[in-house]
Amino acid sequence: MALLVVLTSSLLVACMGSSSTTLDDQGASVSSFDWGLPDGIPLPVEPDDNPMTEAKFQLGRYLFYDTRLSANGDIACASCHHQEKAFTDGRQFPTGTWGDTHPRNAMSLGNTAWFATFNWARPDVTTLEEQIRGPLFNSSPIPEHGLTSSNLDGVLASIRTDSTYQALLVAAFPEAATDTEWDFDDHLIPALASFVRGLTSFDSDFDHYLQGDSSALSAAAKRGLALFASERLECTHCHLDNFTLTDNHMNRSWTYPTSNFHNTGAVYRFDEPNRGVYEVTGNSSHLGQFRTMSLRNIALTAPYSHDGSHATLEDILDTYSQGGKQGDYQVDGDLSPGFTLTSDEKADVLAFLCSLTDLTFISNPRYGNPWPDADGNPIGVASNAEADPAVNPQCQLSNP
Template sequence: MKLLGMACGGMYLAACNPNDPDEPQPGPDVVATTPYTLTLPANLPQNVQVPANNSLTQEGVQLGRMLFYEPLLSRTGTQSCGTCHQQSKAFTDGRARALGVDGAEHPRNTMSLANVLWEKTLNWDGAATSLEQQARLPIENPLEMHQSLAEGVRKLQQTERYPPLFRKAFGSASITEDNVLKALAQFERTLISANSRFDKYIRKEGSLTPTERAGAALFNNHPGENGLFIRGGACHHCHISENGLFNSDSFFNNGLDVSFTDLGRAAVTKQAADRGKFRAPSLRNIALTAPYMHDGRFQTLEQVLDHYNEHVRTTSPGVDPNVLLSNTPGGTRLDLTATEKRQLLAFLHTLTDSTFITDKRFSDPFKE
């Protein structure tokens, strides 16, 4: 129900003089929005931060969902956020590098939007520190949607559909850039994935095979830990499993290159020590998000494991020491066996959340 927030209304209209500076002037309505109940899975962190000026509402989330799939936000009217973030692929696009509205290829791979509610920095280089800030970047990037947000707002304002929806969500039918970004961020905060076979195993609702459990142990074991000869992949250093997110807030050089065509984090910090460092993305739904790495150079998870096991560029400046560990005393490679690689792959496949990629709350509303 909408509550009137204007002094001039109904039978009092004649008493209001719009030229009198002491009279209240018309402004945004005060609207009664409905809080959106965000259910946090018990095995994921509970300390989430939502901006005080953009609390989640049912009206805002629904508007954000529509804007996420709205091609009017692109220059040609042919792409939306959902073009590169497809639900069936855990909100990635299946391409090595994203393709923009003008046919130009982005230098980086599309990142998944699953569980971005918990992310403190966004994009491969951490250039954005909030979802509201991040949402503007692909809209205005010439290699992506290639349109000023102001122009997108103008197009939305001319439709019959959006002004009433903005009024319900934000109290005004006059659409603003800030409210477009807020609505998109609200929707993206609801994209929670935590119902994989691994999650059910943690909740004691299901089991893993011996091969999958062996892979989980390898994932979390550090070769030579505590002076003991323990075989492992040390994956958890960059993809933290203890918090259930399988990602990290830090940036890493994982030994892909000796010289860097993409500076990574250094392009943001301007620090030479950050050259070639990128975020460690979440491994949730990793079987659905190929190709891999910031530039999509690896087509399969097998190739990813081969890189860490056999092809790390040990002379890469600033390479992370954890990718230089070996299961062979004095070795220079990780040296997992073929069986151990199969075990790790089996475990990674348990992180696929099939309910997340079919949840109608996240789907394209224009195709319902």
């Protein structure tokens, strides 16, 4: 129900023809960044110590696609976060610069500016700046980029002496223009966070529908939305509001952020290091609890779940329809105890989930690779021939 309530108020805002900043007039005057949001989407929080600027966003974009930021010179953020897959990588588990396998599935990066916590099950990671330090310097669960005190100076030297970066750094941090000791904490991480924060996705059919175009959703997707929000399926108990489709969210008009974690019985057994929030708290009531994932662009981000154990959206629906996998631990009370869908109804839910695909997001050159290839041409944006819901296998039933 919650989704439908928010949905109705959004439609009202849209009908009144008000601007995207009506929910949040204060935000409008304090952001120097063009968020380019449609009507009804509240501005996200910008950290006081890292307000958004276009110059930081652009610097972050070059860094995001640069493999020089890794121990072996072979891993960039973009190695595991591919734009054409809504910034996931299509694999069950990604590998880091030394070839180690990460125990969890790579996450999508759309609209993270509205999230209250980051990663699959880390209530303690509450800013993008903090999150991004992880893959750069982590040794656990794996070294992703593998930066350590022994290779850091070399990596920094390659950035500091590159004329492209010098220009970008001076533009992004003019107050430090005479200081060529650019570093991760004060410059590179804030820029990477600004780029990721600026990756917004609000141009799906579902968004057009929310903005008042009732023909933007097919009849099947509308029936799927009604099922999604129904007491039978109970999806909106957790995939809650209509701009993030999760209960892990915040914006400038809310006084406190919300981040909820749930055991949905996605797997039979939760083994180390995938025991969810328990890994952080050691509290047995947190066993198997993971963050509610946003469902935006979900048809582009297979495989699914924290351990990539669901190959298809249909597999996910099958697990939910049995009330979770009924394994070791009791599932969350907000979850439906189980439901039966006819194949037509299943197709309708898939049509709704596929209406969350934003083809503009995955083809937007602003988010693409800015570096030139060996011939000096911009690398730009990779295409994804299966992205369109009309041909995407995630959007079709296996046995219609």
